[in-house]
Amino acid sequence: MEEGFLLEQKTLEGDLNSETSHQSSVDFLMNWFRKRSIFVLAYGTGCGAIEMPPTFTSRYDAERLGIRGAATPRQADVIIVSGYCSYKTLRRIIRTYEQMSNPKYVLALGSCTVNGGMYWDSYNTIKKLEDYLPVDMYVNGCMPRPESILEGFIELQKEIGAGKASSWQKYEENHEFYRKNQEAVLGEKVEPSYEADWYLYEGGL
Amino acid sequence: MILLELLLMLLVAYGVGFLYYGLYRNITARFQRRFGPPLWQSFFDSIKFFLKEESTSHGWMFYLGPIIMMSGAITTLFFIPFFKETTNFSGLSSYGNLFVVLYLLVLGPLGNALGVGTGGNPFGAMGVTRGLSRLFALELPFYIAVIAIMSLSGSADISEIAAHQSTMYALAYPLLFIGALFSFIGMMGQSPFDVVGAPVEVYSGPASEFSGKFLALLMSQSAIYTFAKLVLMVNLFLGGAQGFLELLLKTFVLFLFVISFGSLYGRFKTPQSIDFLLKVPTTIAVIGLILATWS
Numbered sequence: 001m002e003e004g005f006l007l008e009q010k011t012l013e014g015d016l017n018s019e020t021s022h023q024s025s026v027d028f029l030m031n032w033f034r035k036r037s038i039f040v041l042a043y044g045t046g047c048g049a050i051e052m053p054p055t056f057t058s059r060y061d062a063e064r065l066g067i068r069g070a071a072t073p074r075q076a077d078v079i080i081v082s083g084y085c086s087y088k089t090l091r092r093i094i095r096t097y098e099q100m101s102n103p104k105y106v107l108a109l110g111s112c113t114v115n116g117g118m119y120w121d122s123y124n125t126i127k128k129l130e131d132y133l134p135v136d137m138y139v140n141g142c143m144p145r146p147e148s149i150l151e152g153f154i155e156l157q158k159e160i161g162a163g164k165a166s167s168w169q170k171y172e173e174n175h176e177f178y179r180k181n182q183e184a185v186l187g188e189k190v191e192p193s194y195e196a197d198w199y200l201y202e203g204g205l
Numbered sequence: 206m207i208l209l210e211l212l213l214m215l216l217v218a219y220g221v222g223f224l225y226y227g228l229y230r231n232i233t234a235r236f237q238r239r240f241g242p243p244l245w246q247s248f249f250d251s252i253k254f255f256l257k258e259e260s261t262s263h264g265w266m267f268y269l270g271p272i273i274m275m276s277g278a279i280t281t282l283f284f285i286p287f288f289k290e291t292t293n294f295s296g297l298s299s300y301g302n303l304f305v306v307l308y309l310l311v312l313g314p315l316g317n318a319l320g321v322g323t324g325g326n327p328f329g330a331m332g333v334t335r336g337l338s339r340l341f342a343l344e345l346p347f348y349i350a351v352i353a354i355m356s357l358s359g360s361a362d363i364s365e366i367a368a369h370q371s372t373m374y375a376l377a378y379p380l381l382f383i384g385a386l387f388s389f390i391g392m393m394g395q396s397p398f399d400v401v402g403a404p405v406e407v408y409s410g411p412a413s414e415f416s417g418k419f420l421a422l423l424m425s426q427s428a429i430y431t432f433a434k435l436v437l438m439v440n441l442f443l444g445g446a447q448g449f450l451e452l453l454l455k456t457f458v459l460f461l462f463v464i465s466f467g468s469l470y471g472r473f474k475t476p477q478s479i480d481f482l483l484k485v486p487t488t489i490a491v492i493g494l495i496l497a498t499w500s
Contacts, residue, residue, distance in 0.1 A: 009240060030256050037246070037253040061239040063230070066246055071409035072328075074261065074416035077253075101416045102258040 009064060012154060023163055034103065035161040038153070039070035039077045041100070043093060046083025048109040048143050055146040067153055073099040078156070081133070083143065084112035084119045085126050087185050094182060097133055104168045105136040105160070107152060110143050117142060131181045134167035134174075207297075211283055214296050215429070218282050221453070222428030223248040225435075228457075229464050236468040247424065254421035261416055263324045270320010271415065271422040277312030278430035284309065285437050287452055289367035289445035302361040303351065306437060310392075313430065314340055317411050324414040332410025335475045336401040339391065342482035343398070347388035349490040350381040353497045354441055363437070367445025375442040378497050382442050384490025387482065389438055393431065395467030398482070400475045435459055 023031065040062075042052045056062050056069055070076035073096045081093060097106070108129050111117035116127035129135055136159065139152035159165040171178060226247035234241025243249070284301045287294035314336055321329040355361050357378070358369040375382040391398035402410035412423055435456040439446060443459065446452035473481060 033249055033252045033256060036243075037249040039250075058237050058239045061234070061241075063234065063242045063246075064240040066242060066249060068242075071404065072413045074414060075254075075409070075412070075420055077257075099260075101260040 012065060012150075027163060031161050031163050034077075035157040036066045037077075038065075038067045038157065038160075039075055040067060041070050041073055041076035041079045041096065042082065043079055043096060044082055045085050045089045045093070046110065046112060048080075048082025051109070051143050051146055051149060052080065052082060055149050060146040060150060062150060062153065065150070065153065065157070073097075074101065076100050077103070078105045078107055080107045080109060081113055081129060081135075082109045084110075084117065084122075085129065086124050087126065088124075090126055090132060090182070091186055094133065102168050103166075105156060105165055106133055106167055107137050107139065107156060108135045109139050109141075109149065109152075111140060112142075114138055114140065126185060132178060132185075134170040134178075136165045136167045210294065211296055214282060214287065214294055215279065217287075217294075218429045218432040219425065221456075222430075222432040223251070225431060225457070225460055226428055229460075232461070232464055233468050236465075247428070251421045251424040251428075254416075254424065255418055257417035259417045259419075261414065263414070266323040267320050267414075268419060270316050270323075271419045271426070273316025273319065274313045275422055275426040275429075277309060277316055278426040278433065280312075281306060281309040282429055282433040282436075284363075285433055285440065286364040286367075287436060288447055289364050289440070290447065295364060298363055303355065303363055303366070304361060306363070307348070307351065310434075311340070311344075313426070321411045321414065326414035328407045328409075328413045329411050331407045332401050332403075332413070335403075335407070336411065338475065339398065339400055339479060339482075342479040343388045343391045345388075345483065346384040346486035346490040347392075349487065349494055350385035350388075351441065353378070353381050353490075353494045357497055363440050364445070367440040370444045373442065373444035375444075378493055380489050380493030380496060382493075384486045384493055385438075385442065387486035387489075389434070390463050390466055391478070391482065392434055393463050393467075395463055397467075397470045397473045398478045399467070399472055400478055403472060406472075431460075432456070 040056075042049070042056075044052065054060055056067075062068070073079075077100075079093070079097055079100065085093060097104070106129075108114070112119055112125075113129040113135070116122070116125065119125040120127065126132060137152050137156045139148050141148055144152070156165060223245065227242070227244040230246060231241035231244065283296040284298055284306050286296060286298040292299075318333045318337060321333045354366060354374060357374070358366045360366060360369070370377075394401065400406075402412060407413070412420060415423060436452065438459055439452065439455045443455050446455055
């Protein structure tokens with residue numbers, strides 16, 4: 001009988017393949033490749049950042065499920081918002097999210113991204129991440145252990161495989177709603193301009 | 206007929222390249238006491254990137270970069286014969302010798318520099334500067350060893366060099382082999398010479414601004430290029446191969462050595478790696494050259 005690590009691996013992978021879906025074969029194949037390969041941009045906003053190194057390194061080894069860290073937003077599929085976001089961080093998260101190429105997904109960790117958590121009455125922290133960015137998957141806990149993060153990833157992979165994870169389309173369709181909420185906390189100038197102004201103008205080259 | 210053969214060569218290099226990348230990730234995982242990804246994970250990654258949308262725009266030169274690299278990798282592959290003493294899978298090697306291959310080896314980094322330079326990403330530019338300055342140091346010991354080999358075999362034809370070795374050059378002239386091997390480790394982008402795409406330092410270096418299909422193109426070209434370089438090294442130093450089994454065995458042994466070496470050593474800084482390559486392997490290769498000409 002298999003036990004320990006091999007059993008865990010088998011259970012995780014069995015879970016991943018159990019989803020029976022009703023898509024055309026081309027869509028099925030595309031989604032299959034998308035779910036088997038996930039590049040993660042781990043944005044360590046809060047205390048959740050400390051749970052990510054064990055998830056991706058030897059102890060929990062997310063790479064065995066095809067999940068690995070991405071070097072830059074351009075290469076990433078998933079952005080992890082790991083905990084509370086102050087207004088200052090939110091600006092960076094939005095810019096990073098908008099640099100990623102479609103299809104892209106958002107994974108939110110901890111209670112703080114759901115309803116503010118222990119920062120429910122903070123003066124410079126957003127309470128519901130969903131008002132500012134479309135979230136595909138929440139992982140609850142304060143903070144969630146690496147096991148829960150992996151479970152959240154597997155649920156996300158199932159949704160991607162079934163073609164249900166489509167938050168980036170939601171963001172494009174309801175862009176005005178999100179932009180209104182973003183402007184309410186960040187002011188008129190939400191995103192930094194996309195010109196390389198620091199590089200071309202004053203103080204740059 | 207030749208077109209069919211070229212297509213087959215490309216398919217073999219693509220498949221084996223990605224297989225070796227999968228093995229690379231698995232073996233490094235074992236070194237780090239991990240389970241490691243599925244064997245074809247790199248292939249899945251590249252297909253996934255082909256399925257992503259493009260959102261960046263930096264002008265046409267930026268997009269030409271990966272395409273130049275891809276064509277560099279494919280033409281390099283076509284000029285390297287897979288087997289000795291046969292015309293099967295020899296590709297275009299009867300039209301060009303080792304000199305052409307040495308020229309083509311530089312095409313990739315140059316295409317990279319042209320493409321990344323227009324992107325404006327500071328990490329990309331840093332990666333390219335590191336790559337080009339390291340390239341000069343990498344080439345020196347490798348070229349010295351290759352010149353020695355060409356004079357020993359009396360030919361610049363790769364399949365003739367492979368056929369000329371009654372005992373493989375790696376055993377007969379170990380100093381030349383060691384000198385070239387250091388360069389080879391650098392060419393394969395392994396530690397301690399992996400300064401170009403150094404993770405955490407310059408993120409993924411030249412690739413940091415590429416996304417979607419162009420990143421997929423970069424991954425595919427690197428798989429093909431890896432296999433081409435391994436076959437070149439086997440032909441030059443390990444006595445070539447007579448069948449697929451021998452070719453796979455020899456390339457895999459070489460590959461395993463390179464990645465084990467890479468897993469065991471940390472990364473040099475850029476000046477350190479240039480210093481090291483110009484001092485140690487170059488000296489070893491020069492001594493090898495002198496010994497080879499005297500014997």
